[in-house]
Amino acid sequence: MPTGVAIRDAREQLFDAAERVLLRDGPSALTSRAVTTEAGCAKGVLHRHFADFDAFLAELVLDRIARIDGRAAALRDSAGTGTVADNLADALTDLFASVAVAIVGLVTSRDDLRTRLRRTTPTGIPVLTEATAAIASYLTVERELGRIAAHADVDTLAPTLVGTGHMLFADRKGTPPETGAVRRAVTAVIAGVAREPLR
Incomplete structure (x- = not known):
């Protein structure tokens, strides 16, 4: 998804994406890039909603x-x-x-x-x-x-x-x-x- 395109319920979408990465690949694979890639959004979306x-x-x-x-x-x-x-x-x-x-x-x-x-x-x-x-x-x-x-x-x-x-x-x-x-x-x-x- 290109930067600037709004996603609905971004927090929940990111949480669900993190859960999928965690279940599929384990804790060591859980990175901000892996989460945003799984969620289909730009990396900046995560940092807009969370300090780090x-x-x-x-x-x-x-x-x-x-x-x-x-x-x-x-x-x-x-x-x-x-x-x-x-x-x-x-x-x-x-x-x-x-x-x-x-x-x-x-x-x-x-x-x-x-x-x-x-x-x-x-x-x-x-x-x-x-x-x-x-x-x-x-x-x-x-x-x-x-x-x-x-x-x-x-x-x-x-x-x-x-x-x-x-x-x-x-x-x-x-x-x-x-x-x-x-x-x-x-x-x-x-x-x-x-x-x-x-x-």
Whole structure:
């Protein structure tokens, strides 16, 4: 696209382009030129909307975190329905089948990006920290409903589940795990606190 031609929703178009590059080629291939080429726009478009490339990447990560926050509400609302294991397996699959694994790789590979993100996520790894909070919130409601034991330590279960999910999906070039594999892993993690049949 020639310079001077307006593009609609430039930020979202650039974010989507960055996500495609990240998923296809990995964090090391993510450059401003790669993003604008993928988006089909002039390089200046990115710099019109963001102070620099690290600012763009930080906004990309924050945008994807906002999506996790939206899914967290839906997960919390699912408490008391279906089974706890199915709800958790679905949530982990939804999270890690998306761009989350690639975003984690991006964050861990760029020191300047991590430094910027410390302003909003002072501890942990952005995306994984928010996913852990979402799972903990859901487990808290299920504990209140009596579907997991009153003594269940949700602050330990949540990062255990997120770490397990991350490991299952970590090979972004390989075949994603089957639904049954995710459910078996979740079932193993919650077996000691589940108060419903674990089929």
